[in-house]
Amino acid sequence: MKKNVLIIGAGGVAQVVAHKCAQNNDVLGDIHIASRTKAKCDEIIASVHEKSAMKQDGVIAAHQLDALNLAAVVALIGETGAQIVINVGSPFVNMTVLDACIETGAAYIDTAIHEEPDKICETPPWYGNYEWKKRDLCAEKGVTAILGAGFDPGVVNAFARFAADQMDEVRSIDIVDINAGSHGKYFATNFDPEINFREFTGTVYSWQSGAWQENAMFEVGREWDLPVVGKQMAYMSGHDEVHSLSANYPKADVRFWMGFGEHYINVFTVLKNLGLLSEQPVKTAEGQVVVPLKVVKAVLPDPASLAPNYTGKTCIGDLVKGTKDGQEVELFVYNVADHAEAYKEVGSQGISYTAGVPPVAAAMLIATGEWDAKTMKNVEEMDPKPFFTLLDRIGLPTRVRDKDGDRAWDA
Numbered sequence: 001m002k003k004n005v006l007i008i009g010a011g012g013v014a015q016v017v018a019h020k021c022a023q024n025n026d027v028l029g030d031i032h033i034a035s036r037t038k039a040k041c042d043e044i045i046a047s048v049h050e051k052s053a054m055k056q057d058g059v060i061a062a063h064q065l066d067a068l069n070l071a072a073v074v075a076l077i078g079e080t081g082a083q084i085v086i087n088v089g090s091p092f093v094n095m096t097v098l099d100a101c102i103e104t105g106a107a108y109i110d111t112a113i114h115e116e117p118d119k120i121c122e123t124p125p126w127y128g129n130y131e132w133k134k135r136d137l138c139a140e141k142g143v144t145a146i147l148g149a150g151f152d153p154g155v156v157n158a159f160a161r162f163a164a165d166q167m168d169e170v171r172s173i174d175i176v177d178i179n180a181g182s183h184g185k186y187f188a189t190n191f192d193p194e195i196n197f198r199e200f201t202g203t204v205y206s207w208q209s210g211a212w213q214e215n216a217m218f219e220v221g222r223e224w225d226l227p228v229v230g231k232q233m234a235y236m237s238g239h240d241e242v243h244s245l246s247a248n249y250p251k252a253d254v255r256f257w258m259g260f261g262e263h264y265i266n267v268f269t270v271l272k273n274l275g276l277l278s279e280q281p282v283k284t285a286e287g288q289v290v291v292p293l294k295v296v297k298a299v300l301p302d303p304a305s306l307a308p309n310y311t312g313k314t315c316i317g318d319l320v321k322g323t324k325d326g327q328e329v330e331l332f333v334y335n336v337a338d339h340a341e342a343y344k345e346v347g348s349q350g351i352s353y354t355a356g357v358p359p360v361a362a363a364m365l366i367a368t369g370e371w372d373a374k375t376m377k378n379v380e381e382m383d384p385k386p387f388f389t390l391l392d393r394i395g396l397p398t399r400v401r402d403k404d405g406d407r408a409w410d411a
């Protein structure tokens with residue numbers, strides 16, 4: 001049984017992770033939070049105490065850390081006695097933190113694929129470019145690494161596995177992410193603007209007819225009629241889970257759809273056409289060298305600041321189609337989250353909440369041994385049922401809609 005958690009990162013998602021770890025510290029043990037800016041970790045800890053989130057008395061401590069410094073990460077894992085590392089920092093640090101876990105034997109959990117700062121929208125295979133190269137080493141060392149254990153990727157991978165387990169053949173997996181909430185700002189992104197924009201400035205990849213297909217962003221859209229949030233427009237986008245799901249279900253078409261309003265599309269298009277979403281440095285007339293994308297990030301609202309006034313709900317789910325006993329079947333497996341309720345509970349908005357709760361559930365399953373795989377796995381390679389059971393209990397209930405109606409997943 002593994003205990004003691006090190007959380008790397010101090011943004012909105014890390015705040016949710018810290019609160020949920022605190023609420024379950026009887027299972028997870030000591031909690032440590034590390035970031036380049038220790039003051040941000042201190043603020044998260046203050047919010048945990050303000051909400052009286054600790055289930056029982058225990059350690060919750062802040063640390064300063066450069067997560068790109070392998071030796072420093074290794075040292076902090078040793079100093080804290082952390083046996084589980086939840087990486088919700090920048091995706092630029094994934095490989096360093098993973099290497100530190102392999103060196104120390106700590107279990108590793110992240111919520112997104114690794115990225116290099118100077119590369120945007122790399123060509124598939126994304127996991128194959130980085131994390132999966134360490135898969136054999138994890139198995140050799142007996143190190144558990146659960147990749148992409150946020151919501152998407154993460155819970156949606158488990159949704160796909162749950163639906164696929166009820167079919168003889170899977171024909172298609174369509175992941176739909178709709179945020180029907182409102183933050184009241186002229187323009188803002190729901191998570192790190194730099195990472196948000198990097199997802200949408202390059203080629204959109206989907207897996208269809210047994211091969212990678214390429215489209216431009218906002219080229220392919222369709223209206224979805226979803227539970228609670230109703231009819232919403234979503235556009236095919238590239239996303240982490242498309243790669244791992246296509247590797248595990250190669251005969252199925254795998255697509256990711258994200259909801260965007262006209263205002264977001266218009267602002268995004270102007271920024272992109274002006275070159276303000278470029279990751280390449282430029283020199284100003286004054287001789288200063290700046291990265292346009294980082295300048296845009298600096299002037300936009302901090303996603304964490306959106307939480308107090310955020311209203312509305314999210315709906316994220318998988319429409320999975322296939323056959324069972326020679327008959328066509330389809331399941332929509334989904335979750336609905338509420339921004340205001342998330343803020344009331346943990347001080348974060350709903351997007352951070354949906355991303356931050358699942359890695360804590362994964363950590364608890366590693367702690368109890370059910371997901372302590374002692375090798376590298378993507379979420380769809382693990383049994384989804386204990387995952388759903390925990391998510392139901394700690395804030396993200398799973399539901400299913402099919403020809404028989406709409407119900408809890410285990411009804």
